[in-house]
Amino acid sequence: MFNIKTKIKSIFLELPIGSTITVMGWVRTFRNNQFISLNDGSTIQNLQLYLPLGSFDDSICKRLTTSSSIKATGELISSQGKGQEIELKVEKLEILGDSPADLYPLQPKKHNLEFLREQAHLRMRTNTFGSVFRIRHELAFAIHSYFHQRGFLYWHTPIITSSDAEGAGEMFRVTTLPPTGASTLPDGSLDFNADFFGKQTHLTVSGQLEGELAAMAFGEIYTFGPTFRAENSNTTRHLAEFWMVEPEMAFYDLEDNMDLAESFIKSIIQQVLSQGREDLQFLEQRLIDEEMQLPADKRSPYTLIQKLELVRDTPFVRISYTEAVNILIQSNPYKKKKFAYDIQWGMDLQSEHERYLVEKHFKQPVIVYNYPKEIKAFYMRQNTDGKTVAAMDILAPGIGEIVGGSQREERYDMLLSRMNQLQIPHQQLHWYLDTRRFGTVPHAGFGLGFERMVQFVTGMSNIRDVIPFPRTPKSALY
RNA sequence: UCCUCAGUAGCUCAGUUGGUUAGAGCAUCUGACUGUUAAUCAGAGGGUCACUGGUUCAAGUCCAGUCUGAGGAGCCA
Numbered sequence: 001m002f003n004i005k006t007k008i009k010s011i012f013l014e015l016p017i018g019s020t021i022t023v024m025g026w027v028r029t030f031r032n033n034q035f036i037s038l039n040d041g042s043t044i045q046n047l048q049l050y051l052p053l054g055s056f057d058d059s060i061c062k063r064l065t066t067s068s069s070i071k072a073t074g075e076l077i078s079s080q081g082k083g084q085e086i087e088l089k090v091e092k093l094e095i096l097g098d099s100p101a102d103l104y105p106l107q108p109k110k111h112n113l114e115f116l117r118e119q120a121h122l123r124m125r126t127n128t129f130g131s132v133f134r135i136r137h138e139l140a141f142a143i144h145s146y147f148h149q150r151g152f153l154y155w156h157t158p159i160i161t162s163s164d165a166e167g168a169g170e171m172f173r174v175t176t177l178p179p180t181g182a183s184t185l186p187d188g189s190l191d192f193n194a195d196f197f198g199k200q201t202h203l204t205v206s207g208q209l210e211g212e213l214a215a216m217a218f219g220e221i222y223t224f225g226p227t228f229r230a231e232n233s234n235t236t237r238h239l240a241e242f243w244m245v246e247p248e249m250a251f252y253d254l255e256d257n258m259d260l261a262e263s264f265i266k267s268i269i270q271q272v273l274s275q276g277r278e279d280l281q282f283l284e285q286r287l288i289d290e291e292m293q294l295p296a297d298k299r300s301p302y303t304l305i306q307k308l309e310l311v312r313d314t315p316f317v318r319i320s321y322t323e324a325v326n327i328l329i330q331s332n333p334y335k336k337k338k339f340a341y342d343i344q345w346g347m348d349l350q351s352e353h354e355r356y357l358v359e360k361h362f363k364q365p366v367i368v369y370n371y372p373k374e375i376k377a378f379y380m381r382q383n384t385d386g387k388t389v390a391a392m393d394i395l396a397p398g399i400g401e402i403v404g405g406s407q408r409e410e411r412y413d414m415l416l417s418r419m420n421q422l423q424i425p426h427q428q429l430h431w432y433l434d435t436r437r438f439g440t441v442p443h444a445g446f447g448l449g450f451e452r453m454v455q456f457v458t459g460m461s462n463i464r465d466v467i468p469f470p471r472t473p474k475s476a477l478y
Numbered sequence: 479u480c481c482u483c484a485g486u487a488g489c490u491c492a493g494u495u496g497g498u499u500a501g502a503g504c505a506u507c508u509g510a511c512u513g514u515u516a517a518u519c520a521g522a523g524g525g526u527c528a529c530u531g532g533u534u535c536a537a538g539u540c541c542a543g544u545c546u547g548a549g550g551a552g553c554c555a
Contacts, residue, residue, distance in 0.1 A: 169553070
């Protein structure tokens with residue numbers, strides 16, 4: 001029977017001094033042959049277990065190594081030591097699983113993140129990753145509750161798709177064809193008729209198009225699922241497998257869309273500020289310690305929590321693409337030719353330009369809207385100026401694009417002609433076009449990269465450190 | 479994919495103009511100590527210098543290629 005255990009988190013909340021309780025968890029350190037620092041994952045806080053000298057056999061004490069798992073029962077007392085207020089005076093101790101000290105790869109000291117990335121199966125037992133993944137959970141939960149409270153339907157879109165016309169990047173092929181000796185057509189290409197689905201299939205790169213179908217039935221929906229891109233991207237903000245949140249709303253225009261995105265981000269940040277405080281404080285201190293190494297002018301002006309409170313409390317700046325270009329052209333770095341890339345109306349904003357806007361000029365999240373239609377996707381609604389589409393990107397300090405969205409083109413003829421211009425085959429998307437033929441309505445939506453949001457909230461600089469098992473080019477450990 | 483940097487003990491790193499048997503701290507192991515806070519003290523063990531080839535009397539060190547990792551860029555969320 002394991003359900004007699006008390007979670008360490010609740011012990012610190014309730015402080016039931018004098019009562020006898022049982023805890024189970026993993027040993028972080030065993031000091032002075034008397035003190036176990038125990039963590040059970042429910043909180044970043046460790047419970048100190050006190051083993052009076054001589055009360056337990058040497059053969060037991062020797063097995064209290066880092067990451068060994070134990071069950072301990074005793075009385076909760078106030079601590080005589082300085083570092084903690086309470087401790088458990090252990091009367092019964094059972095070792096559930098040994099952890100040989102000469103083999104266990106993690107030491108009770110600071111490891112760098114690259115080493116821990118290679119120990120992905122154990123790194124969640126460290127303070128930093130414990131906090132990151134508890135906050136990841138808190139954010140995921142906050143996302144569901146935000147949409148659920150507003151009557152959005154949680155909509156499951158397919159992970160295996162047969163449409164290759166979504167245009168959101170390279171796709172992973174899904175196949176049961178044998179690696180060698182698969183039957184081919186006369187022209188030498190693979191015969192996908194023999195494949196599992198009788199056609200070529202891929203892992204999804206976006207659930208948006210299927211999300212739009214649901215918005216045309218339920219009004220407001222969101223998806224929250226895994227997404228796959230076979231791009232050879234080697235950066236601190238790209239993964240081959242990541243999680244994306246994609247709300248899609250009928251009867252919304254671009255402004256409604258921006259309002260929702262802003263309210264959504266503020267709400268989930270508020271949720272983490274109130275529910276994940278201890279973990280945020282730990283991560284904040286971690287960043288402060290890290291920044292101590294930097295020269296003063298390179299340090300960030302805010303602490304992690306201050307940054308999140310600022311985002312929660314300040315209205316996002318909203319500027320059109322045209323205004324953004326004007327700001328950039330009048331900026332000092334542009335005049336002094338500090339930008340590596342040129343800026344002209346019609347060109348996509350480069351990372352350095354987005355960073356300037358967000359980190360130097362406005363110093364807070366910025367929504368840029370109404371982009372030139374040439375640099376945006378076929379499904380975005382064309383504006384009356386004939387040059388721009390009703391797109392919007394939310395740019396966050398340190399991360400860049402965290403949300404990309406648009407009002408969708410609901411007019412059948414306009415959509416069809418744009419698809420023809422871009423040579424997108426409509427045969428495969430007849431089901432998508434049908435929504436514009438049968439009861440079409442103005443609608444809009446956006447995509448939020450979940451890991452980028454976790455990065456923003458935790459302050460972790462590499463996206464590989466905010467997902468439990470990162471998949472990147474040349475790397476799918478575990 | 480491009481540019482830059484890196485790869486030496488389990489971890490973090492030092493290793494001089496190429497020159498004996500490649501070092502340190504932490505961890506580990508052994509012993510001591512005991513109200514500790516990544517406990518402390520003493521001793522011991524631990525190396526395919528990423529891989530392949532080349533230059534040289536001699537390569538951890540120089541050269542070429544490969545692999546892996548990191549940062550930046552592109553693509554994007």
